[in-house]
Amino acid sequence: MIKVKLNGHDYRYELFQIISLFYNKNEIEFTDEYKCSFESTADLNELFVEFKIYEDDILTINEKVNITYDKKNIKNAIKITALRALKRYTGSNIPWGILVGIRPTKIVHECFKENLNNEEILNYLISNYELSFEKANLVLEVAKNESKFLTYNEKNISLYIDVPFCPTRCIYCSFTSTPVFGNEFLINGYIEAIQREIRETLRFLTAKGFNIDRIYIGGGTPTALSPYNLDKMFNELSNHIDLLRVKEITVEAGRPDSIDEEKLKVIKEYGCSRISINPQTMNDDTLKRIGRNHTSKDVIEKYILARNLGFNNINMDVIIGLLGETKKDVENTMKKIKTLSPESITIHTMAVKRASVLNERGYKNKNIETDDMYSIASDSCRSIGMYPYYMYRQKNMVSPLENVGYCKKDMECVYNIQMIAENISIAGIGPGAITKLLYIDENRIERVANVKDIREYISRIDEMIDKKIKALDTLF
Numbered sequence: 001m002i003k004v005k006l007n008g009h010d011y012r013y014e015l016f017q018i019i020s021l022f023y024n025k026n027e028i029e030f031t032d033e034y035k036c037s038f039e040s041t042a043d044l045n046e047l048f049v050e051f052k053i054y055e056d057d058i059l060t061i062n063e064k065v066n067i068t069y070d071k072k073n074i075k076n077a078i079k080i081t082a083l084r085a086l087k088r089y090t091g092s093n094i095p096w097g098i099l100v101g102i103r104p105t106k107i108v109h110e111c112f113k114e115n116l117n118n119e120e121i122l123n124y125l126i127s128n129y130e131l132s133f134e135k136a137n138l139v140l141e142v143a144k145n146e147s148k149f150l151t152y153n154e155k156n157i158s159l160y161i162d163v164p165f166c167p168t169r170c171i172y173c174s175f176t177s178t179p180v181f182g183n184e185f186l187i188n189g190y191i192e193a194i195q196r197e198i199r200e201t202l203r204f205l206t207a208k209g210f211n212i213d214r215i216y217i218g219g220g221t222p223t224a225l226s227p228y229n230l231d232k233m234f235n236e237l238s239n240h241i242d243l244l245r246v247k248e249i250t251v252e253a254g255r256p257d258s259i260d261e262e263k264l265k266v267i268k269e270y271g272c273s274r275i276s277i278n279p280q281t282m283n284d285d286t287l288k289r290i291g292r293n294h295t296s297k298d299v300i301e302k303y304i305l306a307r308n309l310g311f312n313n314i315n316m317d318v319i320i321g322l323l324g325e326t327k328k329d330v331e332n333t334m335k336k337i338k339t340l341s342p343e344s345i346t347i348h349t350m351a352v353k354r355a356s357v358l359n360e361r362g363y364k365n366k367n368i369e370t371d372d373m374y375s376i377a378s379d380s381c382r383s384i385g386m387y388p389y390y391m392y393r394q395k396n397m398v399s400p401l402e403n404v405g406y407c408k409k410d411m412e413c414v415y416n417i418q419m420i421a422e423n424i425s426i427a428g429i430g431p432g433a434i435t436k437l438l439y440i441d442e443n444r445i446e447r448v449a450n451v452k453d454i455r456e457y458i459s460r461i462d463e464m465i466d467k468k469i470k471a472l473d474t475l476f
């Protein structure tokens with residue numbers, strides 16, 4: 001057990017986040033006892049913060065920095081001293097420094113407002129957050145690429161629709177995803193509820209003069225629904241807004257085993273402009289291991305089918321750090337995806353989430369090759385002229401990396417950019433969907449969540465709608 005002692009401050013959570021970059025969370029314990037492994041001190045009289053590491057009661061490492069009375073400065077110093085000491089002690093490389101749970105590009109956009117130049121921004125990221133030069137450059141590049149999409153119009157709002165069904169459940173999945181097979185009755189109830197929620201939400205928004213900017217249909221796997229049910233959902237949308245005038249409609253077709261010609265035709269007819277066909281890996285053994293009921297050949301077939309039906313904006317997701325994968329596997333995946341030439345590729349680093357089967361099985365993957373595999377995937381995207389256009393970081397990744405969307409010129413998914421940058425309000429529809437309300441003058445976001453459980457969502461649909469509309473009514 002690693003015993004951590006705090007003196008003169010109570011930034012326990014922040015310190016826990018930093019220490020857990022180096023050690024398993026369940027090994028970390030906070031203590032008031034005299035004896036400890038790590039000791040973090042904030043001295044507000046002498047104005048310094050230090051982090052000490054003891055080995056058999058002998059002081060081995062001491063990292064100390066001076067502080068001001070500023071709360072933010074003290075908190076940063078507490079994290080930085082811990083990070084520096086633990087990097088020296090363990091020899092680990094933490095490229096994202098103390099940036100945990102913060103959207104990295106938001107910091108750069110603040111720097112843009114202060115008119116800092118490139119060099120000043122890189123210095124700021126490196127000295128204040130201990131980012132590696134490479135990651136600081138990546139954040140700056142993404143922030144520059146996305147900035148042209150971050151204009152704000154209070155009358156614009158986007159829609160997110162959650163479809164919580166999938167063909168089968170992948171073992172790393174932490175979403176509310178229910179297998180379609182055997183749940184037909186539940187799906188019928190869901191469709192009725194979602195039609196109702198779409199109807200009431202859009203009636204309200206259009207009456208209030210909102211413009212539906214972009215629509216993202218995710219989950220789950222929306223194409224796990226039958227063509228008939230997809231038609232019902234889209235038809236409800238089209239009863240209230242002109243879908244052909246919506247700037248971008250993405251459907252996460254996701255799993256190839258959920259896609260067929262009829263479904264693609266339905267969504268295309270209603271104006272879907274972008275789909276995702278997500279292989280995650282093009283290695284059949286891995287696909288079996290992660291519980292996906294399809295092969296890499298299915299991915300290729302469904303991709304060609306979509307192309308032939310006229311889909312000219314296709315994204316493909318890959319995951320780095322999947323069970324048992326090596327650099328060779330990632331090379332193979334990227335080679336095959338490059339041959340298909342999608343408009344965008346999103347590289348995810350695998351995260352072991354609490355609600356996943358993997359976590360239940362106690363899976364702890366500290367794959368030393370993950371960083372290299374990640375570089376293979378991103379270099380591969382750049383080699384076909386793609387550039388990074390949005391990014392986010394998650395907790396519990398198998399390696400402290402990032403998720404980045406790469407795209408060909410002008411093929412950005414703007415919904416993704418705006419959702420991560422939180423510069424537009426989003427009305428969430430469906431079980432577990434979150435409505436995000438942006439109060440730009442107050443630099444504040446409020447969240448209103450629907451219940452996750454599908455049965456509860458169906459039985460409490462009126463309450464969900466009511467709560468959301470009241471919240472949306474506070475926007476302007």
Ligand code: SF4
Binds near residue numbers: 165168173
């Ligand atoms: S396809 Fe996605 S949502 Fe569905 S089970 Fe797999 S990880 Fe979960």
